[in-house]
Amino acid sequence: MLLNMGPQHPSTHGVFRMVLWVDGEKIVDVEPHIGYLHRGSEKLCEGEQYHQVITLFDRLDYVANFNNELVYCQAVEKLMGLDVPERAEYIRVILCELNRIASHLLYVGTIGLDAGAMTPTMFAFRGRERIQALFEAVSGARMMHNYFRIGGVKEDLPGNFEQMMGELLPLLREDVEESDRILTFNEIFLSRLKDVGTISAEDAVDFGFTGPCLRGCGIEYDVRRAQPYSIYDRFDFDIPVGLDGDCWDRHWVRVQEMYESLKIVDQALEQMPAGEVVSSLGRRLIRPPAGEVYVRAENPRGEIGVHLISNGTDRPYRLKIRPPSFCNLSAIKHLLRNSWIADSVVILGSLDIVLGEVDR
Amino acid sequence: MLNSVKGMMLTLASTFTGLRKPVTRQYPTVPTPVQPRFMGFPALTWDDGVGEPYCTGCMVCIRNCPTQCMSASMMDNPLNEEGKSSRRKIVDYFEINLNRCILCGICVEVCNFDAIVMSHEHEMSTYQRNGDRVDLPALLDIGKKYQVNTAWIPPTVLAKAKKEAEDAAKAAAAAEASSGETAAAGQEAT
Numbered sequence: 001m002l003l004n005m006g007p008q009h010p011s012t013h014g015v016f017r018m019v020l021w022v023d024g025e026k027i028v029d030v031e032p033h034i035g036y037l038h039r040g041s042e043k044l045c046e047g048e049q050y051h052q053v054i055t056l057f058d059r060l061d062y063v064a065n066f067n068n069e070l071v072y073c074q075a076v077e078k079l080m081g082l083d084v085p086e087r088a089e090y091i092r093v094i095l096c097e098l099n100r101i102a103s104h105l106l107y108v109g110t111i112g113l114d115a116g117a118m119t120p121t122m123f124a125f126r127g128r129e130r131i132q133a134l135f136e137a138v139s140g141a142r143m144m145h146n147y148f149r150i151g152g153v154k155e156d157l158p159g160n161f162e163q164m165m166g167e168l169l170p171l172l173r174e175d176v177e178e179s180d181r182i183l184t185f186n187e188i189f190l191s192r193l194k195d196v197g198t199i200s201a202e203d204a205v206d207f208g209f210t211g212p213c214l215r216g217c218g219i220e221y222d223v224r225r226a227q228p229y230s231i232y233d234r235f236d237f238d239i240p241v242g243l244d245g246d247c248w249d250r251h252w253v254r255v256q257e258m259y260e261s262l263k264i265v266d267q268a269l270e271q272m273p274a275g276e277v278v279s280s281l282g283r284r285l286i287r288p289p290a291g292e293v294y295v296r297a298e299n300p301r302g303e304i305g306v307h308l309i310s311n312g313t314d315r316p317y318r319l320k321i322r323p324p325s326f327c328n329l330s331a332i333k334h335l336l337r338n339s340w341i342a343d344s345v346v347i348l349g350s351l352d353i354v355l356g357e358v359d360r
Numbered sequence: 361m362l363n364s365v366k367g368m369m370l371t372l373a374s375t376f377t378g379l380r381k382p383v384t385r386q387y388p389t390v391p392t393p394v395q396p397r398f399m400g401f402p403a404l405t406w407d408d409g410v411g412e413p414y415c416t417g418c419m420v421c422i423r424n425c426p427t428q429c430m431s432a433s434m435m436d437n438p439l440n441e442e443g444k445s446s447r448r449k450i451v452d453y454f455e456i457n458l459n460r461c462i463l464c465g466i467c468v469e470v471c472n473f474d475a476i477v478m479s480h481e482h483e484m485s486t487y488q489r490n491g492d493r494v495d496l497p498a499l500l501d502i503g504k505k506y507q508v509n510t511a512w513i514p515p516t517v518l519a520k521a522k523k524e525a526e527d528a529a530k531a532a533a534a535a536e537a538s539s540g541e542t543a544a545a546g547q548e549a550t
Contacts, residue, residue, distance in 0.1 A: 048426055049424070051424075051466065052424070052426040052466065055426050055462060055464045055466070056426075119367075119370075119371070126383050129383075133395075136394070136395045136397070136398060137395040137396075137397060138397070139397070140395070140397040140398055140399035140465060140478065141398075141399050141463060144462065144463065144464070146464040146465060146466070154465075154469070158396070158397065182367065182370065186367070187364065188364075
């Protein structure tokens with residue numbers, strides 16, 4: 001039987017369509033359709049000046065905006081050989097790690113919904129809302145921040161930032177612990193996720209998995225550790241690794257990552273120096289020298305790469321984005337074949353795709 | 361089984377004992393306050409001292425807008441001819457299509473005349489298809505409201521005051537250092 005799922009299905013996390021060939025309750029084959037959210041971001045980047053492109057990167061992975069802005073700014077900075085002030089680096093790291101927690105909290109909420117648990121969603125979103133309130137105080141927007149600049153950040157943190165963080169962090173730790181406690185080892189949740197959607201480490205590497213999906217298979221690979229960018233080599237944090245590469249392992253890795261991110265935020269707050277937040281060069285019209293760079297960074301969903309080619313004008317000549325969700329999604333056929341229809345929702349949810357990034 | 365009981369206990373605790381306060385905000389009926397840096401729709405500011413907009417229609421925001429949501433034109437300033445204003449040119453026509461605006465704040469950053477701000481206005485549903493195309497008087501109205509509500513001071517004035525304070529501090533430090541040096545030189549001479 002041919003079964004259509006999406007693009008308006010609530011559990012496809014956006015506008016993603018799957019056509020399933022089913023035999024009874026078993027999935028025989030699957031045909032994924034993407035492109036419903038295609039906005040031509042890469043082409044649009046070629047028409048915008050360098051400082052305007054940041055607004056487009058906000059809208060790639062729209063639940064981890066700061067991480068996207070960071071990788072683009074780093075690409076242009078590398079091309080220009082621009083140094084970023086220490087304080088700006090720390091601000092960036094704090095905001096990126098908070099954004100990682102916000103993104104994973106959203107994931108915890110949605111995987112709960114996919115597996116039939118309503119309550120964790122509410123708790124997770126409460127925590128996410130707190131982070132977004134802080135983002136609004138810092139950057140002026142809850143989601144589309146446009147706060148990072150080439151060579152630093154837009155403006156210094158607000159005066160009461162320390163106090164806000166002091167209030168936020170204990171509550172956030174509570175939220176993370178609570179959503180972990182009521183979901184991760186829940187009996188029903190375990191039986192829905194354990195040994196479902198298993199992928200071997202070799203297959204995962206072959207499909208180009210990165211991020212929590214790859215670490216769930218037992219491979220300890222994190223760009224923050226493998227090729228430290230920004231100032232990540234100064235922090236002490238662990239890389240959680242799963243065992244079997246099933247849905248539950250991917251979930252567990254994400255939950256543990258939230259604790260690690262909290263550790264990084266604590267350390268960064270302690271070490272943060274005073275001083276300038278944007279280098280003086282970054283304030284002028286940005287015109288990098290001709291050349292090309294490839295920069296990668298660890299997004300909540302995996303490794304994001306930016307291949308930027310400049311021909312010396314004020315607009316990028318070509319900008320290629322290597323989106324983590326797209327590569328993770330490429331294994332959907334492999335994962336869904338010979339699984340149950342009911343599991344397809346959980347498998348897709350555990351990949352944690354964001355369609356803004358898949359379609360670009 | 362044990363887990364189910366635990367889960368039920370949590371639900372009961374939340375339902376009856378009132379251990380947790382609700383975090384839900386009754387948003388449309390009870391307005392939610394925004395943060396000071398909140399970026400709502402862009403608006404134009406009004407120079408109360410002279411009685412004209414800050415905007416001179418120089419088009420720098422329009423050139424820098426990623427979505428091309430604005431248009432403007434400039435004219436000779438009548439108040440300048442009368443000698444009341446130092447602005448030789450003034451904005452004649454200004455329109456922002458708020459449907460296209462992505463609230464990025466780049467226009468505010470590039471403006472040299474403190475003429476545009478990101479207001480705290482964010483509720484602007486209209487019944488007309490072109491109801492979000494806002495013209496100069498409406499933009500100035502939003503701007504005036506923002507200026508009053510936030511006790512707005514032009515950013516260039518703030519920056520100037522900050523720079524003066526820094527310069528004064530630097531000068532004081534330099535004076536102290538040089539007096540120390542002269543004292544040391546004097547000691548060497550003796």
